[in-house]
Amino acid sequence: MRIPGLGNAADNPKHGTPGDDPEHHPRARDGRAPNVMRIGEWVPMRQHRDEDEVDFAVVGTGAGGGTLACRLAEAGFSVVAFDAGPYFRPLEDFASDESHQSKLYWTDERIVDGENPLQMGSNNSGKAVGGSTVHYAMVALRFRPEWFKARTLMGYGADWPIDWREMWHYYDQVEDDLKISGPVNYPWGPHRRRYHRRAHEINAAAKVLARGAEAMGIDWTPTPLATISAPRGDAPPCVYRGFCTLGCSTNAKQSVLVTYLPRALKAGAEIRDLAMVGRIETSNGRATGVHYHREGRWRFQRAKNVVVAGYAIETPRLLLMSANREFPDGLANSSGLVGRNLMVQGNQAVWGVFNEEIRSYKGPPSLAISEHWNYDDKGSGPFAKDFFGGYSYMSQGPLPQLWANTQASAHGLWGEALVAEMQRYNHVAGLKVVSEYMPQERNRVTLSDVKDRYGLPVARITYSWCDNDKALNRHALKFLRQALEAAGGREIWDQGDDTCHLNGTARMGNDKRTSVVDADCRSWDIPNLWICDGSVFPTVGGVNPSLTIQAIALRTADRIFAARGA
Amino acid sequence: MLPRQDLYPGYDVLAKRDGPSWNAKTRAVLDERLAIGPEMRRFFDEAEWMTLKALAARIVPQPADREVPVPVAALVDYKLAIGEHDGYRDATMPDEREAWRQGLRALDAEARAQFGARFHELSTWAQDELLKLAERGELTDAAWASMPSKLFFKHRVLGDVVKAYYAHPTAWNEIGWGGPASPRGYVRMDFDRRDPWEAAEAKPGREDEAYAENLRVGD
Numbered sequence: 001m002r003i004p005g006l007g008n009a010a011d012n013p014k015h016g017t018p019g020d021d022p023e024h025h026p027r028a029r030d031g032r033a034p035n036v037m038r039i040g041e042w043v044p045m046r047q048h049r050d051e052d053e054v055d056f057a058v059v060g061t062g063a064g065g066g067t068l069a070c071r072l073a074e075a076g077f078s079v080v081a082f083d084a085g086p087y088f089r090p091l092e093d094f095a096s097d098e099s100h101q102s103k104l105y106w107t108d109e110r111i112v113d114g115e116n117p118l119q120m121g122s123n124n125s126g127k128a129v130g131g132s133t134v135h136y137a138m139v140a141l142r143f144r145p146e147w148f149k150a151r152t153l154m155g156y157g158a159d160w161p162i163d164w165r166e167m168w169h170y171y172d173q174v175e176d177d178l179k180i181s182g183p184v185n186y187p188w189g190p191h192r193r194r195y196h197r198r199a200h201e202i203n204a205a206a207k208v209l210a211r212g213a214e215a216m217g218i219d220w221t222p223t224p225l226a227t228i229s230a231p232r233g234d235a236p237p238c239v240y241r242g243f244c245t246l247g248c249s250t251n252a253k254q255s256v257l258v259t260y261l262p263r264a265l266k267a268g269a270e271i272r273d274l275a276m277v278g279r280i281e282t283s284n285g286r287a288t289g290v291h292y293h294r295e296g297r298w299r300f301q302r303a304k305n306v307v308v309a310g311y312a313i314e315t316p317r318l319l320l321m322s323a324n325r326e327f328p329d330g331l332a333n334s335s336g337l338v339g340r341n342l343m344v345q346g347n348q349a350v351w352g353v354f355n356e357e358i359r360s361y362k363g364p365p366s367l368a369i370s371e372h373w374n375y376d377d378k379g380s381g382p383f384a385k386d387f388f389g390g391y392s393y394m395s396q397g398p399l400p401q402l403w404a405n406t407q408a409s410a411h412g413l414w415g416e417a418l419v420a421e422m423q424r425y426n427h428v429a430g431l432k433v434v435s436e437y438m439p440q441e442r443n444r445v446t447l448s449d450v451k452d453r454y455g456l457p458v459a460r461i462t463y464s465w466c467d468n469d470k471a472l473n474r475h476a477l478k479f480l481r482q483a484l485e486a487a488g489g490r491e492i493w494d495q496g497d498d499t500c501h502l503n504g505t506a507r508m509g510n511d512k513r514t515s516v517v518d519a520d521c522r523s524w525d526i527p528n529l530w531i532c533d534g535s536v537f538p539t540v541g542g543v544n545p546s547l548t549i550q551a552i553a554l555r556t557a558d559r560i561f562a563a564r565g566a
Numbered sequence: 567m568l569p570r571q572d573l574y575p576g577y578d579v580l581a582k583r584d585g586p587s588w589n590a591k592t593r594a595v596l597d598e599r600l601a602i603g604p605e606m607r608r609f610f611d612e613a614e615w616m617t618l619k620a621l622a623a624r625i626v627p628q629p630a631d632r633e634v635p636v637p638v639a640a641l642v643d644y645k646l647a648i649g650e651h652d653g654y655r656d657a658t659m660p661d662e663r664e665a666w667r668q669g670l671r672a673l674d675a676e677a678r679a680q681f682g683a684r685f686h687e688l689s690t691w692a693q694d695e696l697l698k699l700a701e702r703g704e705l706t707d708a709a710w711a712s713m714p715s716k717l718f719f720k721h722r723v724l725g726d727v728v729k730a731y732y733a734h735p736t737a738w739n740e741i742g743w744g745g746p747a748s749p750r751g752y753v754r755m756d757f758d759r760r761d762p763w764e765a766a767e768a769k770p771g772r773e774d775e776a777y778a779e780n781l782r783v784g785d
Contacts, residue, residue: 095592096746099599099733107653109661121653203755239751249589249748357767359760361744362752400743404732408724412701414625415694418728420570425741426767460657 022086022093023103026274026295028129033265034089036258037234037251046268050301054078057290057303059277059318062131063549064533065309066256066264067174071557073269080270080301082292084314085127087273088134088257094249098401101246104128104135108458110313111448115464116497118344123245124502125313129273130257132311133546135245137366138226138253139394139434140180141543142171144189144374150539154377156388156468157439157539161510161519162555168192170551175224178254178550179232182224188371197229200238205360206368206395208429212483218372223394225364226254226546240363242397278456280306280322280331280529287331287529293454309532312342312502316445316535317459319506332506332523332531337516339445339505342463343540346391346435347500348473350480351406351428352489358429365397366432373479374542383479387471389436390542393480396430403428410495429489431480434500436542437469445505501545506535520559521552532556570629570740576777577765579738579745581784586750587763596746599733604637608647609663610670617670618642620686624693625723626731636737641730642666652725656717666726669718672709673700679707697723742767 020027027034028045035041048054055077058069069081086103088094095101106125112118126132145164150157172193182195199222202210206222213220227238227248238252251258261271275294280287287306291298308315316339320330330338373379374390398406404422407413413421443464447457465473477494484492509515512524521536523529532553534545541548582588583596607615622638646663659665673696677685681692688696699705700723703716710718731737738745742765744752754761766779 093591094589094748095595096588096748097592097595097733099729100595102650105653107651109651110654111657112654113657117656119654121651125653201755204757204759207757239747239749240753240755241747241749241751243747249591250751356757357760358757359744359764362755400732400738400741401729404728405725408728409720414697414724414728416570416627419626419740422732422737422741423570423573425743426765461654 022088022273026272027087028271028273033271034087036089036262039091043262043265045265045270047270048078048080050299053302053304054080055303056080056305056307057301058082058307058309059290060131060309060311060314060533061129061261061271062126062256062309062311062533063133063546064553065307066130066133067260067550067553068307068309068532068557069269070260070264070267071554072560073264073267075557075561078268079264080272080303081264082272082275082277082290083129083131084276085129085273087129087271088247090247090249090251090257094247096241096243096249098246098399101135101243104247108452109450111450111458111460112463113460114443114462118461118463118499120313120461123500124344125311128257129271130255130261133255134257135247136255136546137245137544138364139366139369139544140175140178140182140224140226140547141371141392142189142192143167143541143543143548144390147539147541154388158507158509160538161508166555167548167551170554171547173554174547174550178226178259179228180224180226181229183221186224187219187221188375195224200225200227200229200364200367202367203360203363203397204356204358205397205429208354208358208484208487208489209368209370209393209395209431212431212487213370213372215486216479216483218370220368220370223366223369227252227364228254238364242361242363242365242399244364246399276454277318278321278454280308280318282322282324282326282331282526285326285526287526305528305530307530307532311533312505312535313445313459313461315531315533316505317447320447321456327525332516332525332529334525335513335516337507337514340441340443341439341504341507342443342445342461342502343437343439343504343537344463344499345437345501345540345542346433346469346473346476347498348435348477349396349430349432349495349498350477350484350492351430351495352484352492353424354427354429354488354490357426359426360395360397360429361399363397366394369394371543373476383475385475387468387475389438389468389472391433391435391472391476392542393431393433393476396432400425406495410497411493429484431484433476433480434542434544435472435476436540437472438466439504439507439539440464440466501534501540503534503537503540503545506531507538508536509538521556530556573768574739574742574765574776574780575768575773576780577739577742577783579735579743582745582763585763585784587748588746589748592746592748596735599641600735602637602640602644604635604640606637606640607643609643613674614667614670615639616684616686617674620693621670621673621697621723622727624690624697625727632736634736636731636734638727638730641733642726645726645730656721659713659717659721662722665713665718665722668709668711668713669722672705672707672715675707675709676705739765
């Protein structure tokens with residue numbers, strides 16, 4: 001059996017170049033970049049010399065940087081986008097294998113501490129052209145409108161300097177660009193446009209969520225996902241292989257690698273893979289370009305504007321590493337907030353065993369969702385809310401290595417107990433939250449004394465829960481346990497230690513004393529320096545952040561165009 | 567706890583190797599992994615190696631009658647030899663390689679101090695006693711230096727050893743996972759449904775049916 005337009009080619013990489021090794025030799029060079037949609041093919045790429053002063057140097061090509069680079073190039077700006085990671089060709093480079101695909105993660109050393117040290121490197125950190133969108137779970141959700149005024153309307157965190165109605169416009173745009181597959185009617189929040197593709201069929205693990213939600217009397221829905229349910233150009237619909245968080249080898253996933261970046265190249269942007277930016281240069285209060293390491297040496301790219309889009313660890317790290325005589329505390333840091341208010345999201349879960357075969361490894365991992373606790377501010381009875389913020393929860397589909405590691409590190413099983421429990425793999429289902437943790441200044445990214453392979457200081461990541469976070473965790477685990485039990489789960493246990501996503505280390509705001517960038521994501525201190533990733537979030541909400549990062553990137557592009565027109 | 571069973575009789579995920587569930591890259595990656603033999607060692611020295619093998623046998627025990635056991639220690643060695651990293655370490659821990667060397671030396675020192683023999687020479691009962699103490703962070707011999715035995719056990723022992731075992735097709739057979747799935751993927755998504763290329767679970771009294779189904783997953 002062969003899937004037309006896909007299987008034959010993927011099984012016969014005859015166009016492969018001898019010695020082609022994307023992890024050690026850049027692919028985007030010599031006037032061309034990989035055509036990620038076709039085996040062995042290339043697309044032309046405009047290139048700039050280091051001494052050319054380009055309009056924009058963009059550091060990072062993920063949800064923020066890749067999306068913005070595309071829009072800037074399409075508006076006619078000269079753009080060079082840098083990424084420390086490889087330029088993968090999914091059809092050729094992606095194996096169906098958990099171990100091997102860890103090549104998608106940022107696994108350079110980082111040091112963690114605090115009362116609740118974070119686990120880094122896998123689900124929250126990408127190192128590839130396309131960033132973490134290459135391995136994300138594709139969950140495409142909008143913020144609740146009130147979250148943009150969390151302080152004023154809900155009494156916690158900080159207000160965003162952007163109005164939700166404006167965000168709604170940009171959410172429409174990014175959902176169109178990614179052809180999101182979703183339900184006909186979304187149960188929560190104000191009216192939104194119909195999704196562009198039908199919702200995906202839900203698997204047994206998602207039906208467990210549905211049963212539980214219905215028993216608890218709350219709404220659920222098939223999850224809006226950035227993987228297509230009908231063909232799009234060279235991309236086939238999702239085949240439900242279930243390796244989404246390890247890279248999509250068929251290109252059904254609408255990552256930045258296969259959406260905005262091909263558009264960016266077509267519009268004249270240059271992408272430099274395996275290019276680690278180590279310092280931003282300034283002169284007379286303005287950024288003048290970036291020092292980057294590529295092909296064994298340090299180089300300097302001149303630029304009229306610099307965009308930092310490295311996500312909430314690498315972005316503050318770069319700003320802090322760029323400290324110089326003009327800016328001794330690091331760039332954009334007159335507020336002292338660069339690196340502070342690091343926010344992850346709770347990713348706690350309950351797991352149980354079912355009489356039926358579930359086989360949750362089939363299909364995208366999170367095919368069903370409930371956002372009930374993002375929109376119900378009070379609750380009642382045993383589920384009265386005694387904390388700020390909310391959470392969504394989704395069905396899960398861990399593959400064997402992840403599942404075994406969860407059973408060992410979070411459930412404490414090893415030896416015969418572990419190997420026997422693992423045999424129930426096909427009968428397990430779980431519910432997992434994405435929950436809203438509070439911004440706290442003590443949670444932060446700083447520079448350690450340890451140096452990485454480029455000779456740059458390694459990031460130290462300090463993280464502790466506050467009482468509100470702990471109260472939310474308790475509520476979520478209690479509710480999920482009851483929902484899973486109502487769905488028929490037995491021998492339920494709590495996974496209490498997991499977190500996901502990274503946000504908040506360069507927050508946006510209306511006041512330069514309490515924020516790092518303004519509403520346009522432009523640094524208050526350096527007028528030609530922008531930040532474009534999850535770092536700018538003042539609060540984190542109870543949904544996956546990628547759609548919001550991309551919506552803000554589209555808005556930032558429009559604000560840059562408006563400034564040029566003025 | 568139910569004992570380990572032959573729940574998916576006759577299932578061999580490798581039977582699908584040349585079919586539409588494995589792309590060329592997957593075949594290359596698994597060929598490389600399956601070429602790792604039980605005594606392939608590049609990173610650990612002889613003394614560390616004996617301790618690691620004994621440790622692995624307690625963390626992921628394998629059936630005595632398994633003809634070709636998963637080479638767990640060699641898979642861990644391989645990971646460290648090629649320099650694969652997790653991407654983070656606790657501020658109280660040395661890096662992965664140093665943590666492993668230090669932790670195995672410390673386990674051996676504890677074995678000598680408490681039982682008068684090296685770790686791999688101890689009975690499985692004594693080995694488990696030491697591992698339970700490490701799990702609770704109660705091993706504090708000077709050989710641990712500043713590394714907490716609890717974190718060594720959690721991050722290195724559980725993390726690396728368990729992941730090594732479940733990266734192997736033999737472990738996939740044991741739990742009935744479908745295995746690599748590109749480009750074909752799956753079709754039947756509902757409760758109690760399996761595609762013909764997925765493992766069939768043996769239901770009591772109907773083991774023969776599962777066995778027959780499992781011989782066909784590569785068709």
